[in-house]
Amino acid sequence: MAVLQIREMQCFDIGAVMAVERVSYTLPWTEAVMSDCINGPYCCEVAMHAGELVAHMISQQVLDELHLLNLCVAQHQQRRGIGLNLLQHLLDSGRRNQAKSVFLEVRASNTSALNLYRSLGFETIGQRRDYYRDKQGREDAIVMCVDISS
Numbered sequence: 001m002a003v004l005q006i007r008e009m010q011c012f013d014i015g016a017v018m019a020v021e022r023v024s025y026t027l028p029w030t031e032a033v034m035s036d037c038i039n040g041p042y043c044c045e046v047a048m049h050a051g052e053l054v055a056h057m058i059s060q061q062v063l064d065e066l067h068l069l070n071l072c073v074a075q076h077q078q079r080r081g082i083g084l085n086l087l088q089h090l091l092d093s094g095r096r097n098q099a100k101s102v103f104l105e106v107r108a109s110n111t112s113a114l115n116l117y118r119s120l121g122f123e124t125i126g127q128r129r130d131y132y133r134d135k136q137g138r139e140d141a142i143v144m145c146v147d148i149s150s
């Protein structure tokens, strides 16, 4: 894949971000939540490829813990290394900012995301029962962590 440009998410990106979000998740974030993130203490980034917004990632660092809150790649651009690229970027930024660990939560059924996270060294450290809503009811969250201190 050609070079991916990763940059800060701007207010004018929200329409394109929401289009990716709505197609990729059964229960997407709302536009209001996304706007609050841009204006709040979060790191909101987008990945651009050939002028198209192809993914977004939202994270927050609290002291030496970095939390990944959202990672979403446009459906037609999936399985081309974009998710991996963004996550490597996140781990590199965390190291630069003296984070020691990166945490995330993922739906127990989300095999693609679980595989991606495991490929970068994330390990399961817990499970939150019935944490997520889904169209049928509730689903567990797998809590994962990777140590980036060394």
Ligand SMILES: CC(C)(COP(=O)(O)OP(=O)(O)OC[C@H]1O[C@@H](n2cnc3c(N)ncnc32)[C@H](O)[C@@H]1OP(=O)(O)O)[C@@H](O)C(=O)NCCC(=O)NCCS
Pocket: 024, 025, 070, 071, 072, 073, 074, 077, 078, 079, 080, 081, 082, 083, 084, 085, 105, 106, 107, 110, 111, 112, 113, 115, 116, 117, 119
């Ligand atoms: C999960 C997601 C971010 C992966 O992004 P992506 O750009 O498609 O992933 P990559 O191409 O970088 O894949 C990297 C690795 O992840 C795993 N992976 C990605 N998609 C997969 C799939 N459909 N099935 C199995 N493994 C998969 C593989 O290990 C893959 O390595 P490989 O291609 O060498 O086998 C993407 O599918 C997505 O946005 N899904 C919808 C939103 C979502 O679920 N986000 C995660 C919330 S926690």
